[in-house]
Amino acid sequence: MNFPLEQPLFQFFHWLINTPGVGAAVVGLLVGVAVTSFVLTLRWIASAKSGEQESYPYPPRH
Amino acid sequence: MQQTINLHDRDELIAPLYQFDRKFWTTLVVLIVIIAPGMLLYARQLVLGLGVTDLNRPVFWGAYLVNFIFLIGIAMAGTVISAVLQLLKVNWRRPITRIAESLTVFGLMTAGLQIIMDMGRPDRLVFTLLYGRLQAPLLWDIASLTLYLLTAIFALYLQLIPDIALLRDTSPASAPLWRKKLYSILSLGWTGAKEQWRRLEKAITVVSVFIIPIGISLHTVTSWLFSTTVQPGWKSTILGPYFVVGAIFSGIGLLFIATTFARQYNKHLKEYITESFYTNLGWIFIVMSAVWFYFTLNETLVVVTEQETLEFPVMASKLFGEFAPAFWGMIILMIAATWILVAPKFVSDKPTRNPLFQTATGLVATAISIVIFFLLWLRLPALAAPAIQSILIFAFIVLFIFALLGVTKWMKTRIITSTVIASAFVLFGMWLERWNILLPTLTHARLIPYTTYNPTITEIAVTISTFGILTLMFVVFYKFFPSISIWEVEEGRALEADSTH
Numbered sequence: 001m002n003f004p005l006e007q008p009l010f011q012f013f014h015w016l017i018n019t020p021g022v023g024a025a026v027v028g029l030l031v032g033v034a035v036t037s038f039v040l041t042l043r044w045i046a047s048a049k050s051g052e053q054e055s056y057p058y059p060p061r062h
Numbered sequence: 063m064q065q066t067i068n069l070h071d072r073d074e075l076i077a078p079l080y081q082f083d084r085k086f087w088t089t090l091v092v093l094i095v096i097i098a099p100g101m102l103l104y105a106r107q108l109v110l111g112l113g114v115t116d117l118n119r120p121v122f123w124g125a126y127l128v129n130f131i132f133l134i135g136i137a138m139a140g141t142v143i144s145a146v147l148q149l150l151k152v153n154w155r156r157p158i159t160r161i162a163e164s165l166t167v168f169g170l171m172t173a174g175l176q177i178i179m180d181m182g183r184p185d186r187l188v189f190t191l192l193y194g195r196l197q198a199p200l201l202w203d204i205a206s207l208t209l210y211l212l213t214a215i216f217a218l219y220l221q222l223i224p225d226i227a228l229l230r231d232t233s234p235a236s237a238p239l240w241r242k243k244l245y246s247i248l249s250l251g252w253t254g255a256k257e258q259w260r261r262l263e264k265a266i267t268v269v270s271v272f273i274i275p276i277g278i279s280l281h282t283v284t285s286w287l288f289s290t291t292v293q294p295g296w297k298s299t300i301l302g303p304y305f306v307v308g309a310i311f312s313g314i315g316l317l318f319i320a321t322t323f324a325r326q327y328n329k330h331l332k333e334y335i336t337e338s339f340y341t342n343l344g345w346i347f348i349v350m351s352a353v354w355f356y357f358t359l360n361e362t363l364v365v366v367t368e369q370e371t372l373e374f375p376v377m378a379s380k381l382f383g384e385f386a387p388a389f390w391g392m393i394i395l396m397i398a399a400t401w402i403l404v405a406p407k408f409v410s411d412k413p414t415r416n417p418l419f420q421t422a423t424g425l426v427a428t429a430i431s432i433v434i435f436f437l438l439w440l441r442l443p444a445l446a447a448p449a450i451q452s453i454l455i456f457a458f459i460v461l462f463i464f465a466l467l468g469v470t471k472w473m474k475t476r477i478i479t480s481t482v483i484a485s486a487f488v489l490f491g492m493w494l495e496r497w498n499i500l501l502p503t504l505t506h507a508r509l510i511p512y513t514t515y516n517p518t519i520t521e522i523a524v525t526i527s528t529f530g531i532l533t534l535m536f537v538v539f540y541k542f543f544p545s546i547s548i549w550e551v552e553e554g555r556a557l558e559a560d561s562t563h
Binding site for chain 1: 068196259552560
């Protein structure tokens with residue numbers, strides 16, 4: 001059996017976990033995805049258009 | 063159309079937000095007095111370096127890291143408890159969700175400060191990102207903590223939107239303009255329309271689902287961080303769940319203390335946060351206490367029975383060595399806390415003449431047992447003979463049992479006070495538990511000579527400061543936002559009314 005690091009896939013994994021700065025990029029990516037999804041969610045809530053003029057102090061039950 | 067609010071709720075929950083009375087300023091001054099010495103000593107640490115602490119190789123993590131683990135623990139519990147109760151649609155959660163979620167946010171913020179303090183030079187934080195590699199456990203911790211903090215802030219904010227809109231619509235004419243503007247911006251144009259509520263509820267549910275694994279990841283990643291150092295005492299496979307259980311346990315404890323503090327601060331809250339909350343969450347507290355004892359026994363028993371060369375000295379330092387007072391202190395506090403929670407449920411309300419169940423007996427026994435505990439801790443040469451030690455330990459155990467029995471009747475009639483006392487014991491016990499996980503290993507590290515660690519005045523003052531900062535954040539935040547989720551409480555009332563009709 002060959003040593004796994006002879007395979008390009010494992011070489012890539014080795015590069016991925018050993019290269020300085022890549023960790024920060026992953027943290028940045030996580031934070032970026034999280035913040036973007038939070039902002040989009042808030043926009044989605046704020047942009048809710050309703051035909052009715054009714055205002056509810058708590059979620060209306062159907 | 064403007065939001066409507068029950069006038070009673072407006073008087074009780076919104077009006078106090080605009081009253082900067084003497085009580086508020088006194089609390090603020092007291093907290094600043096508590097925080098200031100630690101901050102001054104931290105400034106001194108910045109100038110002189112980490113030499114002003116007792117941190118050195120191999121004890122590179124000390125009181126600051128103990129605080130960090132403790133704080134992320136209490137932080138983990140807040141939002142996770144709130145999210146679980148939210149998903150299970152538990153009705154009694156409504157008045158406490160906001161306090162629980164804010165504790166998470168403030169706990170994580172103060173936990174982050176500990177890492178910066180432990181680094182010595184704050185500018186080094188940038189290096190962890192610039193040169194951080196994915197294989198570095200510290201980076202996993204940063205990723206987990208950042209993600210959890212962001213999600214917790216988002217969860218807190220989502221739940222606040224309808225209440226901020228209420229503040230926007232009901233602010234008194236005398237309210238400062240900047241405050242009105244702040245509420246107007248933060249309310250995101252909320253009108254309380256049906257579609258807005260539908261979307262908000264959906265978002266809250268999704269966030270509640272996501273935040274539970276993120277919260278659990280934060281605490282288990284910290285335990286992995288320890289395990290990857292391959293040090294004795296940190297390699298147990300149970301360490302992850304043990305951290306999580308301890309986190310939920312201490313988090314519930316802080317939640318009890320925070321809600322009681324809020325109740326005392328604003329007397330009107332007593333109407334919203336009732337005894338039933340203490341009883342219901344108290345049951346979860348008891349379950350967590352049982353699981354915590356089981357894991358602690360597991361951690362101790364396995365190491366003691368295997369007597370492995372590297373692991374056993376760490377355990378021995380806890381059981382009989384320099385960490386024995388902290389270890390046994392933790393066990394005693396946890397036993398006392400569990401007793402305080404469980405015992406009142408099994409005694410009757412009827413008065414008794416049995417001297418064992420008199421409060422005076424309990425108080426006298428407590429006082430004497432505390433004296434004996436400190437005599438054992440000090441290891442005075444005059445009391446060093448094995449026979450005397452045995453007598454002292456036996457006397458302590460008997461008096462401790464008398465103390466627990468004596469206070470049972472008293473606790474039965476004071477459920478809130480007794481829960482707060484139990485919570486304080488749990489919090490202190492859990493801080494000691496974090497100490498007992500960290501320091502015995504670092505002072506008995508693998509392949510290098512054993513050493514000692516005694517926190518200096520800087521570390522002690524900064525620790526006190528940290529808890530002061532946590533309380534300050536809590537007090538200031540709730541001067542701007544209601545500590546009770548008003549819309550959730552009103553929804554709860556409506557559901558209750560529907561079910562009775």
